[in-house]
Amino acid sequence: MTRTILLARHGIHAEVGHILSGRSEIALADEGRAQAERLAWWLSRMPLSSIHTSPRARTQQTAAPAAARAGLVPVVAPALDEIDFGAFTGRDFASLDADADWQRWNAERDTARCPNGETMAEAVERAWRYIHAIPTDKAPALCVTHCDVIRGLVARHLGVSFTRIYGFDCDPGSVTTLQLSNAGTRLVALNERP
Numbered sequence: 001m002t003r004t005i006l007l008a009r010h011g012i013h014a015e016v017g018h019i020l021s022g023r024s025e026i027a028l029a030d031e032g033r034a035q036a037e038r039l040a041w042w043l044s045r046m047p048l049s050s051i052h053t054s055p056r057a058r059t060q061q062t063a064a065p066a067a068a069r070a071g072l073v074p075v076v077a078p079a080l081d082e083i084d085f086g087a088f089t090g091r092d093f094a095s096l097d098a099d100a101d102w103q104r105w106n107a108e109r110d111t112a113r114c115p116n117g118e119t120m121a122e123a124v125e126r127a128w129r130y131i132h133a134i135p136t137d138k139a140p141a142l143c144v145t146h147c148d149v150i151r152g153l154v155a156r157h158l159g160v161s162f163t164r165i166y167g168f169d170c171d172p173g174s175v176t177t178l179q180l181s182n183a184g185t186r187l188v189a190l191n192e193r194p
Contacts, residue, residue, distance in 0.1 A: 002181040003139035004188075005131050006043070007150045010058040011035035012172040020096060022089030023082050025057045032058070035173030035194075040065035042175075042194030043142065048072060050138035052130075054080040054145050062173070063144040079130035080145040086117025109162035120162045124152035132180060150176050157185045 011032025015021045028036065043066050051067050051074040053059040063074045088102060096102040105112045109120045127149050134141045151165035154176060160167075169191045170176065177188040 001136045002179050003134060003136055003141070005134065005178045005180060006046075006048075006140060006142045007131075007153065007176040007178065008039060008062065008142060008144045009147050009150055009170050009172055009174050010054075010056070010062040010144060011039075013058055016172060017093070019090065019092050020085055020088050021058075021082075022085040023056065024090060027057050028061045032172065033061070036062045036065050038194045039173055039175070040069045044069050046140055048140055048142055050075065050134065050141045052077045052080060052134070052141060052143045054078075054082060054149075056082060056146075059144040059146070063142065066142060074144075077130055077143075079126040080143055080149065081123075082146040083114070083120065083123040083148050084117040085114045087115035088117070107163065109165070120148070120152055123149060124156050124162070127153055128156055131178070147172075153178070154187060154190065157187055 011028045012035060013026045013029050013032050015026055048070045051063050051072050053063045053074045053076055055076050055078055060074065067074050088096060101115055105114060113119045131143060147170045150170045152162060154168065155162050155165050171191055171193055174191045174193050176190050179186045179188055
C-alpha cells in the first residue's frame, strides 16, 4: 500500500539565513505566518489523515493553520526535531564560517559530529524511521520539520552523500513529497512552494 508523506519546512523566522537557530524556540515572523496560511490553503485540496511536527515552536506554528482546516490534532514527534547542532546553536553564520569544526562538519557531513551534538546520519535516521512507521491509515501525512532534515531524507533516498544536500533547495514554507510503499521510496516533488 502506498503512503504519501508531505515534508514541509517551517515558515520563515527572524534568524533564517543569519543565525543557526538549531533547537531554539524562535517563533515565526509575520512572513512565516503568512507562509503557514498559504500552506494550509494549498493542502486543503488533499484529504490529510494526520499531521506530525517537530517539537520546535516554529514547526508547530507552521502546522497549526493546516491542522485547523483539516480538523486534526498534530502529533509532536521528537524524531522530526532539528539536528542537534550542539555548540553551533545560536551562532551567526559569519562566525561559523571561520570555525574549523563548522568547516569540517560541512565538508564531512556523512561522518562529522557537531560539537556536543549529533551527526547528520543520526538525525536523518531517526526521521527516516519515523516517517516509515506512519501507518497507512494515517496517510497522507503532513510532517512539518526542518531544512537539513528534509534535505537529508531526500539525500538518503537518492543514495547521495550528505555533503551534497546543498545541491537542491528547501525553502521556508515549502513541501517535498515522498511516496512510501513495499517497493521502496519515491521522490514525487521537491521544494514546492504554495
